[in-house]
């Protein structure tokens with residue numbers, strides 16, 4: 172149904188050409204998750220700032236809860252200009268812009284301060300620039316969070332315990348390879364995945380703690396391991412042609428509002444983590460607070476030597492972050 176709506180929306184927008192007008196009276200913005208989610212909070216803050224700073228002349232219409240399909244489908248629609256903007260999880264970007272997967276390299280960032288130093292510095296700017304090769308204007312990085320493993324089968328302390336788990340991964344070759352390297356059985360799927368977990372089509376998933384709370388995954392997942400294996404960012408983007416066609420003052424308005432919304436949302440996201448963890452415990456999840464991360468690191472080390480990291484541009488970005 173979401174897919175049908177997404178197709179109708181796309182055809183309609185391409186026929187009428189409405190969103191491609193070089194004006195920003197009403198901006199369409201897509202997020203796959205629902206109100207209360209990290210992406211929606213960034214989107215709502217952006218909408219609020221744009222309205223306020225344009226004195227009501229520009230408004231933002233947020234399409235959420237999968238109304239425009241999966242994140243891969245949303246990226247296609249933004250690329251075509253049927254939708255103007257999106258706040259999209261980094262995972263599905265890697266089929267559009269291979270270089271961006273460097274940010275999701277496992278165990279790359281030791282804490283939020285390091286994340287901010289990299290993403291708000293020259294390397295972050297370079298990563299946003301790479302998006303232009305696929306027709307996106309990269310505006311800011313809002314936050315999904317450090318990803319942790321959950322499953323319905325067994326406590327996971329070492330990487331060996333994750334072996335054989337049927338795990339849902341984002342629609343991303345890189346994430347699939349990552350879980351293969353860990354010996355699990357990964358299946359790429361869009362979002363949401365509650366019924367697949369409930370029906371045991373899959374045993375496991377990995378996501379930041381807010382996701383377990385907003386989507387009540389503690390009802391269908393018993394074991395939580397605080398692996399923090401990947402830092403998951405959202406990339407806040409616009410259709411490049413549309414963005415470039417706007418007058419300079421509107422471009423500045425949009426870029427600064429998105430930057431400020433991302434900074435606001437990152438702080439909010441971080442302030443919720445401890446409460447989210449308590450909520451999981453209160454709802455009966457068994458939490459492995461100190462998994463043997465070295466066993467995970469050992470297994471994923473080989474990813475660095477894989478073909479997908481061989482392209483010079485990708486390798487150079489990864490090396491810069493590691494430095």
Ligand code: PAF
Nearest residue numbers: 203260315341362378382
């Ligand atoms: O796992 C995902 O697909 C993402 O982390 C989610 C839940 C859509 C949030 O960005």
